[in-house]
Amino acid sequence: MTEPHTRPVYRTALGASDLKTITLLGHDLAEDIMGSVGFGELAFWLATQRRPSPGETRVFEAVLAALADHGFTPTAIVTRLTYLSAPDSIQGALAAGLLGGGSRFLGVTEDTGRFLHDVLESLRGAVPSDEAGWDEVALRTVQEQRAAAKFVPGLGHHVHKAGDPRTPRLMQIATEEGLFGPHLSLFAAIGRVHPDVLGKTLPLNGAGVCGAALADLGLPLPLLRGFALLARAAGLIGQLAEELRHPVARDVFLSVDLNNTSVAPDPFTPDPLEEGRTG
Amino acid sequence: MTEPHTRPVYRTALGASDLKTITLLGHDLAEDIMGSVGFGELAFWLATQRRPSPGETRVFEAVLAALADHGFTPTAIVTRLTYLSAPDSIQGALAAGLLGGGSRFLGVTEDTGRFLHDVLESLRGAVPSDEAGWDEVALRTVQEQRAAAKFVPGLGHHVHKAGDPRTPRLMQIATEEGLFGPHLSLFAAIGRVHPDVLGKTLPLNGAGVCGAALADLGLPLPLLRGFALLARAAGLIGQLAEELRHPVARDVFLSVDLNNTSVAPDPFTPDPLEEGRTG
Amino acid sequence: MTEPHTRPVYRTALGASDLKTITLLGHDLAEDIMGSVGFGELAFWLATQRRPSPGETRVFEAVLAALADHGFTPTAIVTRLTYLSAPDSIQGALAAGLLGGGSRFLGVTEDTGRFLHDVLESLRGAVPSDEAGWDEVALRTVQEQRAAAKFVPGLGHHVHKAGDPRTPRLMQIATEEGLFGPHLSLFAAIGRVHPDVLGKTLPLNGAGVCGAALADLGLPLPLLRGFALLARAAGLIGQLAEELRHPVARDVFLSVDLNNTSVAPDPFTPDPLEEGRTG
């Protein structure tokens, strides 16, 4: 029932092992990585297959710290409720929380990084060399978004209306490490010029500046959300650890369940296709 | 870089297709299944690779109905919160909700089915033929659990203290279809005899009777939880559909977030190993 | 540390219970639903809060059958591998499989339903009343997609190049039940006219016709993918049941692991922004 055929080949530069050795990214895991490579550094290395410099690691870890935990976010509540319901599966509680890392709550980082990158690419190499030049690009960018009735990703915050403290701090760290590149430059310029266009001053939010910083680090844009998820994984383990000792999930569940009000069904029928006939 | 080797073979009796035909479980999907096999019937068939009788299908679908939705359970809240946070991924919201289907909330069905089955197997074929015989087995069973300081799965309910309405109904349906087998017989007997042992009357709960009925249907015990999850998948799609039109997730989230109180860290250190020294 | 405040209210028409009764969708679960409502019918009812007619149920269940299982799809392999790796968590194996229900493999159903609906809405009520009228709309639709270098969702199949057997069968069932509505009409017309525009004949695929049929049933468009996921949940439980008795996951894992080839890291750096300068 079997027959000769061509053996498939699956290539990877990540983990590999033989009888005596385990390698990771071409290095001896035990001798060259364990004990000398930090976890943030390793995560960067795994994602890019190049070892980051100490400065890159510092900026990267500052981003991860900025995104690790924001208290009782939907992701945190979901992880705690899932643990309440299925305490036999830590991996399920963690996975459930991460599944909230989509477009609305954790997506800003990726959206901002991609948005800034698209603007930069549209310059076709004519990258500004001073603040005035960046302000010009930013002004055009904000005007175009406004004309298209679109938001500028990374602009605005529902709590930190007068400024998100993570933003100047991350910019400072990136500057200290010589990693304040074009994405952060454009983002900062958007912060300076948008009030003239929008008629109000909005904060550059922390999720957005993280996206700009990750893009300046040269990390793959399709995975920016992945780094936000990695940071959140650490935060969710913190949430689980706290839930184990000081549980709130049962109270959250009961606050919903006990305030439940049964209402009559509201049968759904789609809008009729004829609706537009008057148009 | 490739070389001849033995081709692997992966066998399945489920879906298969060639240029003109699609088969499922050895039948022509389009001609023999679509339009004539109901969804509950198909789910049973897929899980057992045998087509259920109409009576088996009726009992099975009654179980699925009993387990589909219980209002604002943790699973329902989780699905709604995940949709709030990541509306781009319906599959993520559904998966997150199902991950709560673990030992505590959806596990009773499986636990009860397995527990009853273990008792039945311990009879080594001496299966009672009348109610008095079942009462004797049940009495011994409840006594042994009590002696071991263990609960009897499926016994007790935090709301339906005077009786879970699903229990007599499912027993009635199983009786009507000639499918009231040993698991349901033992479960019913436990309901009759436990007050004498425990000194109080507890209801046989709906999740438990579903486990007994699924076991009497001959479904694989390691998958009983899977059927609870299938039922819940339909319920969670209902929750999502309602959330789209009458959202509550944002209110749930805010009720937690706005009532958050920041407290000082409570550093964790494990209990010292010396603790037992006095023992 | 607590203070009076306004009690939140969470409304639902789905499951509710009190001491003696459990209701679902405003009906007594035990008396009115268990034993008389099939699982497909119930899933439809939960999603729309209206009870479907027998004809609607038949079309709906035909769709679910069409989508339940396609053999060793990525979702099936993922569920089996996750079970291999974490056999303690059936819910994790099921959830992992469903997470593959995204844009590429299970998304066609939703994409097709939405696409057809958008075209129908653009008619602003001028819905054709005969086949010639539909052909005209379909011709324009295919031409516009081609001009925009876009695919027509639901058109084409990598195996069933000469026709997907589910398509005529589902159209036949919908016709029998008087539920062959505008979405199916437009889809069928696309099947008739596209060769003239594209210069080749492609099959109308099963996932696509399912999307058209679900849209004609008046189900909520943002949840069409949800029904594909529900169908697949039944299929994945079938995959798990087969894996328990006739496992293949370990062989799949080893076929990858044993054919792994370690390669040198390929350091990632993003394309330089200057690239476009020559443009």
Place this chain on the structure above:
Amino acid sequence: MTEPHTRPVYRTALGASDLKTITLLGHDLAEDIMGSVGFGELAFWLATQRRPSPGETRVFEAVLAALADHGFTPTAIVTRLTYLSAPDSIQGALAAGLLGGGSRFLGVTEDTGRFLHDVLESLRGAVPSDEAGWDEVALRTVQEQRAAAKFVPGLGHHVHKAGDPRTPRLMQIATEEGLFGPHLSLFAAIGRVHPDVLGKTLPLNGAGVCGAALADLGLPLPLLRGFALLARAAGLIGQLAEELRHPVARDVFLSVDLNNTSVAPDPFTPDPLEEGRTG
């Protein structure tokens, strides 16, 4: 429809924010954590609510490095296949992979930590102070496991039969940092004495030594698996990054799909209860 009631209070020491400040674990996130706390250090801090020493961080990060990626494990394959099937949802691909972090593949770390801890607790404070004392405890432990026909968690490896290189390295790092505590002592002793009991020499595996080291760090035992999952999250992002540039998932999928063989259904019926009658 609302009424006064007691406001719920949800306490957390993790993230909190007001108009101007964001705190994490009681510290100013921007000023005190970003730029000065590494990611591994932060993850430890979040899980225990106490800041680890540099030595604790080094051991912890060595563990995370040891567990981050092992090439084409089921978790890695699952993440890649889920991305193939649903490229719109990075969070889904990551979550699906983590769901494989259950009892079999990632559970050894937790199982070993718990097992060693149980043995240590059973000593009721009589913790050995030299190698001979540990050998005695270890000998009794291995003998008891053997008598009970149970494995010793952390002992044995399917590839590194002559020794897992991570084990001596992690022991060395823990020794250097003064963190070679009772769990590692007992584990090392098991390595020394088991051949006398079992009649063969098995390696102390890397997952096991990681569990011992995490337990010696005083991390919460119920979350040991959580740290393995955190490490794996970084590895899975590496897998995704590689899949984006050098994909293998489609080949894996096709290698299964194209080698699929359709077989006849194998109807499942449970073993008859009468089977034991002869007993």
